[in-house]
Amino acid sequence: MFNHQKYEKQYFLPPTLSYDWVKKETIEKAPTWCSVDLRDGNQALPIPMNLEEKLEMFQLLVDIGFKEIEVAFPAASDTEFNLVRTLIDNNMIPDDVTIMVITQAREHIIRKTFEAVQGAPNAIIHLYNSTSEAQRRQVFKKTKDEIKQIAVDGAVLVKELAEETEGNFYFQYSPESFPGTEVDYALDICNSVLDIWKPTPEHQAIINIPTTVENAMPHIFASQIEYIHKNLSYRDGVRLSIHPHNDRGCGVSDAEFGVLAGAERVEGTLFGIGERTGNVDLITLAMNMYSQGYDPKLNFSNLGAIRKQYEGLTRTAVYERQPYSGDLVFTAFSGSHQDAISKGMKYRKENQVEKWDVPYIPVDPMDLGRNYQTDVIRINSQSGKGGIGYILETNYGIKLPYKMNEEMGYATKRVSDQTNRELSSEEIYHVFKEQYLDYCPHFQLVDYRFEKGEQQEVTLKLKQAEQNIELQGEGTGSLDAVSNALKTSFKLDYELEVYEQHSLGKDSLAESCAQIGISHNGQMYWGAGIDEDIMKASVQALVVAVNRLVAFK
Template identity: 60%
Template sequence: MKNIEKYTRGYFMPPVKSLKWTEKEYITEAPTWCSVDLRDGNQALIVPMNLEEKLEYFQLLLEVGFKEIEVGFPAASETEYAFLRTLIEENLIPDDVTIQVLTQSREHIIKKTFEALQGAKKAVVHLYNSTSVAQREQVFRKSKEEIINIAVTGAKMLKKYAAETEGNFQFQYSPESFTGTEVEFSLEICNKVLDIWQPAEDNKVIINLPATVSMSMPHVYASQIEYMSDNLKYRDNVVLSLHPHNDRGTGVADAELGMLAGAQRVEGTLFGNGERTGNVDIVTLALNMYSHGVDPKLNFENIPAIISKYEKLVRMTVHERHPYGGELVFTAFSGSHQDAIAKGMKWREEEDCQYWTVPYLLIDPMDIGREYEGDIIRINSQSGKGGIGYILQQNYGIDLPNEMRESFGYSVKNVSDHNQKELMPNEIYDIFMNEYVNINTPFEYIRYQYKQNGQYETIVSLRVNNEECELTGYGNGRLDAISNVIQTQLGIDYKDLIYKQHALEIGSGSQAVSYVGITSNNGTVYWGCGIDTDIMNSSVKALFSAVNKMVTSLQLSVERELIK
């Protein structure tokens, strides 16, 4: 790569070690979640949502279970202002939900913000100004003292206008671009704001520390958060909040380690929509907690419905590989993965397990509204016998013997490879039916009769070359007698007959299915399947299916005289 020398690490480690977070194993309780979809998310859209769409999205956030929702920047545009007034005047905000609005530290903006908030039952007013070295030097060209003055002046104005406005208000301050700010300076400016607001047990203040631009590895952010948590004034009455972005692809990790480091609240969006690479994805954060047995206090039990509404309103799609929500995230195409999943699912049924431990599946897809059928195992040329057998069993009740799965697996993979496509369950079923079930050429089985005189005497009726004939044979059982007919009177040699049968329970009434494998003289195993309402007939059909596959494959010629 060129130009490496132009890049430097623009973040700041705390002045003292802050590593207590490393001693914690996992997050033990859900943070307070604040959705910023309607502000950060909306402002990042090519076409921002209109009033009706924002109202519909607000309802979606309520259904998911958010209790704090940032609804916009009411002083920024008429749509933002009208949206907030509509929520308040039409009483659309549940009593247990707090709305949040954003404002810069400028008096005319603060004044209009409180005008928009008139009559709000419960609202957070979110004040911010940028504090990083880059912003101070390049954008504002101001000293640290001047930047502190912007924050302090804004904090005083919030107190003034809140006292003059009908409503119930909580204050929040963000040193924007926190990750590019000297940690000691972030602490100084936040404490100056806290001194103005004087947080109390019944009037807590939110200090929000945004990774406005993700600049470091997640452990650095965690150390910064822990230092702030340990040194903020009025700490018992301060709610420490995170607002990670995803520039380095570490937004989720930043948030998780930040919570270990003392943060009590997280601002983010559904599926990470936001400026540039986006905000932290609350869906992933919440379901990561869920995978550890911790209730995230948000409802993603029908994630397909959430995605459908989300994609309609933001006009973007959730990527197929997006954690938890993506169409393919629970799907295995690899043969070894499919085999492990199929065996894991069977083991769960047999053992009646309390905990979810299925290989390759972090959580049970059913718990978030996904289906096993079509979601977990899908078939292409990379798939294996385990997955292919699982598809037949789950969708059609056909439980292939383990020895037969390899043979059928090759048949399916060859079709997929030849056609260069994924195969749907119905296509896999069709391949099975066409290649293995009730095969009737060159020998078409019609019926059999038997009587037992010490051993079974069995008469088998066949049709060969459009002519019907009857052959008699003997054996220890009906299937053994019929097998002897085939070998002695048709002259077809094979050995090691393998046999399995079961009821066909899915969609087939009282039908039975049988599987038979035979081994030719060259060592190749040929499989056949029979399906019939009579269990014995299904067995005979399976045997003839296997024999017909072997005869056809080896191109054996059977003289007509043998069956006269």
């Protein structure tokens, strides 16, 4: 049964509401990013990573620029424990990177955790217990005071063992299942834990607020975070962190609103890989900052390679429409979009624009290791003349007249429609070549010779019906002479309306492309020619255009 009446809101508003966070325009300073790919991300995989894969993932995260990385739940398995020991024993943790390990607020698990991190140069001990009303009632069958005591006892033991264990340790506490917890109660637990740890500005603790199961709109979460931000004890000694999940599809909004509301740290994963609908996607968050001109302090300049490595390690495919990183996120198939992008790119080049503002593309694909030729405009039956013209120009240097470009667009779309698939740039060029360079079903150009008299004279040698024929003509110029020879010999009536030509390269030996449009009874017929000799290219273009007139009139 699809019955909405069985549901009701499961979140709690803070005792007092304030919306100071709404007054902030954007995030200008990057929060501390903490990757939880090796824990939250890994535990969501059908086939978890082995030790070697985890070590490779750790190095990938370091290379991207993460300074805090949750590496394991050491008490959960030998693989988790061994990863921590391998990193420490082999001095694999850079001086500016802090690892984090997670532990439930249970004595034997906390003790096992400290065995794993002994000798760590810098490590965060992440303590948590579940605090929600539903879990208190259904799972633990404990009162509020009893649940709070679990957190306090865990905090006491963490502090004692940190003093007894070799290494440099910081503390983090999370009221797990926070979205279903009374906000003032969650705050009380956090402050009780902080009373045990007594953090200082010189040795801060972390209070981490997770949206374990996202159950409210992002503005509700922001209001909850703002309340905690304003009422935390030892505030100058505490970094307020958030850990958004994506059950409602609002993980990114939760994170961005949460930072505006006072959070200084965000936990998440690359590509949002995590349990159920996943964790917040740190790539999206960082690139959202980047796209507005702020340094996210993470480097995704080769995002394609990062994605390929990540997919190999996790055996998980990144969705083709995943923001910034998917295969198709910079790709336009729509004709109107392609036209705007093509004109925007041309405007940018001609005017040497420094700031990026190309229509439909929020960031420069080149910044992420992508390229314009294969990623920006791709052609199928939905595409338009602007996109097809862009492909020919960027890949082959061919600039078509407006009306010829329109006709070429229809010809290309017909092929895509008939084959029911996307066309590559090579296939698009093949359509152009077949329709406008090589289209000579009635006669083909073999040779030509000009002589100068009172007017320009020409002798054309053509091949028709497997026989060579010669035509003579004269005109005010070379192309006019060729045109008159064709008109007279084949009894044709047309006007030469469009003649354009341009070089396909920058050096003196580059080939030239000529395009010619002739009109007959209001209909245009087009031809093109490419050759090192511009006159030969022009004559060939006219021959093709006349062939099309003969074929289609």
